[in-house]
Amino acid sequence: MDAATTLALSVRGLRKRYGRATALDGVDLDVGPGQLVGLLGPNGAGKSTLTKIACGLVRPSDGEVRVAGHAAGSAGARAATGYLAELFRFPGWATADEVLELHQRLARSPGGEGERAELLDRVGLAEARHRRVAAMSKGMQQRLGIAQALVGAPSLVLLDEPTSALDPAGRRLVRDLLVDLRSRGIAVLLNSHLLGEVEQVCDHVAIIARGRTVARGTPGELTTSGGVEIETEAGVQRFPEAARDDVPDLVARLVAEGRRIYGVRVVHGTLEEAYLEAVGEQPS
Numbered sequence: 001m002d003a004a005t006t007l008a009l010s011v012r013g014l015r016k017r018y019g020r021a022t023a024l025d026g027v028d029l030d031v032g033p034g035q036l037v038g039l040l041g042p043n044g045a046g047k048s049t050l051t052k053i054a055c056g057l058v059r060p061s062d063g064e065v066r067v068a069g070h071a072a073g074s075a076g077a078r079a080a081t082g083y084l085a086e087l088f089r090f091p092g093w094a095t096a097d098e099v100l101e102l103h104q105r106l107a108r109s110p111g112g113e114g115e116r117a118e119l120l121d122r123v124g125l126a127e128a129r130h131r132r133v134a135a136m137s138k139g140m141q142q143r144l145g146i147a148q149a150l151v152g153a154p155s156l157v158l159l160d161e162p163t164s165a166l167d168p169a170g171r172r173l174v175r176d177l178l179v180d181l182r183s184r185g186i187a188v189l190l191n192s193h194l195l196g197e198v199e200q201v202c203d204h205v206a207i208i209a210r211g212r213t214v215a216r217g218t219p220g221e222l223t224t225s226g227g228v229e230i231e232t233e234a235g236v237q238r239f240p241e242a243a244r245d246d247v248p249d250l251v252a253r254l255v256a257e258g259r260r261i262y263g264v265r266v267v268h269g270t271l272e273e274a275y276l277e278a279v280g281e282q283p284s
């Protein structure tokens with residue numbers, strides 16, 4: 001078995017053209033089993049396009065996308081995937097329970113009432129089980145959408161901006177839910193513009209811009225760009241170009257120069273700074 005077959009999602013050389021417009025221009029991305037990967041990028045970067053290709057809604061122009069070893073869009077890939085679209089609308093007349101029941105039928109999930117009750121509970125909608133969608137707030141509908149994506153116990157969950165309508169408590173609930181999914185070995189690809197949220201929960205981050213990957217790594221790797229500060233008896237000395245790996249040499253040099261060291265700090269930038277630098281935009 002080659003490595004790509006064991007990945008929850010493997011994207012290789014992915015290109016997508018809509019007529020003369022190029023949405024994706026050669027993107028590679030891996031999501032390992034149980035990995036929580038954040039996909040970031042400006043409006044129009046191609047995040048939703050990549051997600052739709054992964055769940056088989058859009059056909060790629062070129063490249064290879066596999067879900068749990070199956071070609072994207074195949075029955076095997078679809079069975080392994082849960083998806084919450086960026087712009088979704090459930091029928092207003094359906095109750096929360098009915099929406100999940102419909103998706104259980106679509107996903108051929110044998111989970112029955114037990115699965116529906118558990119999923120509604122996990123997104124904080126246990127009390128709203130018989131409430132109609134039309135009578136739900138936007139945030140409740142979004143949480144119902146997340147529950148829907150988990151119907152049928154997928155091994156890969158694709159969430160396209162799942163917290164855009166949520167209040168702080170709802171965001172916390174979803175963050176905890178994502179961490180819980182990871183602990184159950186379920187892989188998640190999370191499209192988001194909420195950099196703080198991505199920084200908090202994601203194992204890995206890919207930033208795309210103009211259809212290409214412009215940065216990737218762990219949030220820690222992407223944000224260790226602020227230099228090193230060393231406190232000596234003469235005050236705090238700043239080494240803006242230095243990174244964590246430079247600390248032993250810097251300290252040895254200062255000690256050799258007769259300095260007394262009281263503290264060392266590797267300065268982390270924020271993911272927002274790393275993002276803006278990667279996509280080539282200045283904060284306004």
Ligand SMILES: Nc1ncnc2c1ncn2[C@@H]1O[C@H](COP(=O)(O)OP(=O)(O)OP(=O)(O)O)[C@@H](O)[C@H]1O
Nearest residue numbers: 018021022023041042043044045046047048049050
């Ligand atoms: N069905 C379509 N037909 C033509 N062009 C499309 C279509 N869908 C997307 N595009 C174009 O492809 C590019 C990528 O769009 P996409 O929706 O994937 O971006 P995104 O990164 O999800 O943006 P956002 O952050 O605004 O959701 C954009 O230039 C968009 O206009």
Ligand SMILES: [Mg+2]
Nearest residue numbers: 047048049086
């Ligand atoms: Mg989008």
